[in-house]
Amino acid sequence: MQTIDTENFSAIVFFTGAGMSAESGVPTYRGKGGIWGSYSIDEYACQKAFERDPEKVLGFHEKRRRSVLDCEPHGGHRVIAGMPGVRVVTQNIDGMHQRAGSRDVIELHGSLWRLRCQKCGSRKEDYNESYESTRCDCGNWLRPDIIWFGDMLDAVVMNRASAVIASCDLFISVGTSGVVWPAAGFPDLAKQSGAYCIEINPEPSGASEYDRVIVGNAGEVLPELFSES
Ligand code: OAD
Numbered sequence: 001m002q003t004i005d006t007e008n009f010s011a012i013v014f015f016t017g018a019g020m021s022a023e024s025g026v027p028t029y030r031g032k033g034g035i036w037g038s039y040s041i042d043e044y045a046c047q048k049a050f051e052r053d054p055e056k057v058l059g060f061h062e063k064r065r066r067s068v069l070d071c072e073p074h075g076g077h078r079v080i081a082g083m084p085g086v087r088v089v090t091q092n093i094d095g096m097h098q099r100a101g102s103r104d105v106i107e108l109h110g111s112l113w114r115l116r117c118q119k120c121g122s123r124k125e126d127y128n129e130s131y132e133s134t135r136c137d138c139g140n141w142l143r144p145d146i147i148w149f150g151d152m153l154d155a156v157v158m159n160r161a162s163a164v165i166a167s168c169d170l171f172i173s174v175g176t177s178g179v180v181w182p183a184a185g186f187p188d189l190a191k192q193s194g195a196y197c198i199e200i201n202p203e204p205s206g207a208s209e210y211d212r213v214i215v216g217n218a219g220e221v222l223p224e225l226f227s228e229s
Contacts, residue, residue, distance in 0.1 A: 001214075001224050009170040009196075012086040015186055019175020019201060021096050023219035025071040030177055031203075046149045054141045058134050061144045065112050066129050073100035076174070076222035083226070087168070089161045091176060091183050093146045106161045108153060108183055110146035117142055153182065162189065171195040174218050178205040200225075 006012060018028035028034050039060065043049050050057045073081075077100035080088060088097050088105045093112045097105045116123045117136035123145055126132050136142050147153055165171065171190035178184045191197050191209040199210040200221045214221050 001221075003227055004170070004198075004225055006083060006086075006170075006226065011164075011168040012083065012170045013165055013168040013172070013190070013195075014080050014086060014088045014090075015165070015171060015173045015176070015183075015190075016088060016090045016092060016097070017174070017176025017178075017183075018092060019177075020076065020090070020218050021071070021092055021094055022175065023074045023076070023217055024096060026068055026092075026094050026096070028175075030179075041149050047143075047151065050141075050143050050148075054134070054143070058131065058141075058144070061112065061146075062130055068094045068096075068112060069129055071096070073097075074219040076218040076220075077102070079222045079226050087164050089164060089186065091180065106157060106164065108147070108157060108161055110144070110154075112144065112146065114145035115142035116145040158182065161186070165189050165195075166193045168193070168195050170198075172198045172200065173205075173210070174200045174222070176201070176205070178207055 022028055029036050044057055044060045073096045077096055080086060080097065081101035088102050090097060090105060090107055091109050093107065093109050095111060095113050113127050114123055114125050117138060117140050119140040120136060120138045122136060124142065134142050165186050166189055168190060173187055178187065187197055187207055187209040197210045198212045198214065199205065200214045200216065200218055202215060202217055204213045204215060214225065
C-alpha cells in the first residue's frame with residue numbers, strides 16, 4: 001500500500017464513524033448487526049421516548065456503556081492517538097479515541113460518559129459501568145448527553161468541527177456511512193477547502209469528494225497507511 005508521509009501535511013483531521021470501533025466489538029448503527037436493526041429509534045433514541053419512559057431509555061444506554069467497557073481500542077485507534085497534532089472529529093459516543101490516548105477529540109454526537117439535566121442545564125461526567133445517579137441535584141432526571149434523533153447539534157461543537165475541517169490539508173474519513181447530517185457534509189467542506197481527502201471503509205460511501213478510497217477495515221488499513229517504510 002502506498003503510505004502517507006504526515007510530514008507533507010500541516011493540519012490532519014480524522015473524521016470517524018461507527019466503523020472505526022467495529023473491530024473493537026462496538027456494533028455499528030446500520031448494516032448487519034447494526035443497533036438500529038434491533039432497537040427502535042422511537043423507543044430508545046429520542047427525547048419523546050425519554051419523557052415517556054426515562055428508566056427504559058437510561059437502561060438501554062447503560063447496557064451500551066457496559067458493552068463498550070467490554071471492548072478495547074484497536075491498532076487503528078492507537079495509530080491516530082500516536083500522531084502528534086492531529087485532530088479527531090468523531091460521530092462516535094463511545095470514547096474509544098480518548099481511551100487509546102487521543103486528546104484532541106471533537107465529539108459531534110456527545111458522549112455516553114456524560115449526563116445532562118434538561119431543566120437546570122448542568123452536566124455530569126460518569127465513567128462507571130452503571131450510572132452513579134440518574135437524578136440531578138435539582139431533582140430532575142438526567143439524560144445521556146448525546147444527540148438523539150430530533151435533537152439539535154451543539155452549535156459550539158459544530159462550529160469548532162467546521163473550523164477544524166475547513167482549515168485542514170489532509171482529511172481522512174474512517175468508517176462512516178455518511179448519511180447522517182450535518183456530519184455528512186464534512187467531506188465536501190474539506191474538499192472545498194482544498195484538503196486531500198481519503199476514505200477508509202470496507203464498503204465505501206461512493207461520495208465523489210474523495211481523492212483516494214481505500215477499501216478495508218480501519219484496524220488493518222490505518223497501521224499500514226501510516227507505517228514509516
Ligand atoms: P453507520 O452504522 O451508519 O455506518 C458504519 C460504517 O462503517 C459503514 O459505512 C460500514 O461500511 C463501515 N464499517 C464497518 N466496519 C468497518 C471497519 N472495520 N472499518 C472501517 N469501516 C467499517 O455509522 P455512522 O456513519 O457512524 O448518530 O452513523 C452516523 C450516525 O448515525 C451515528 O453517529 C449515530 C447514527 O444514528 C446518532 O446516534 C445521532
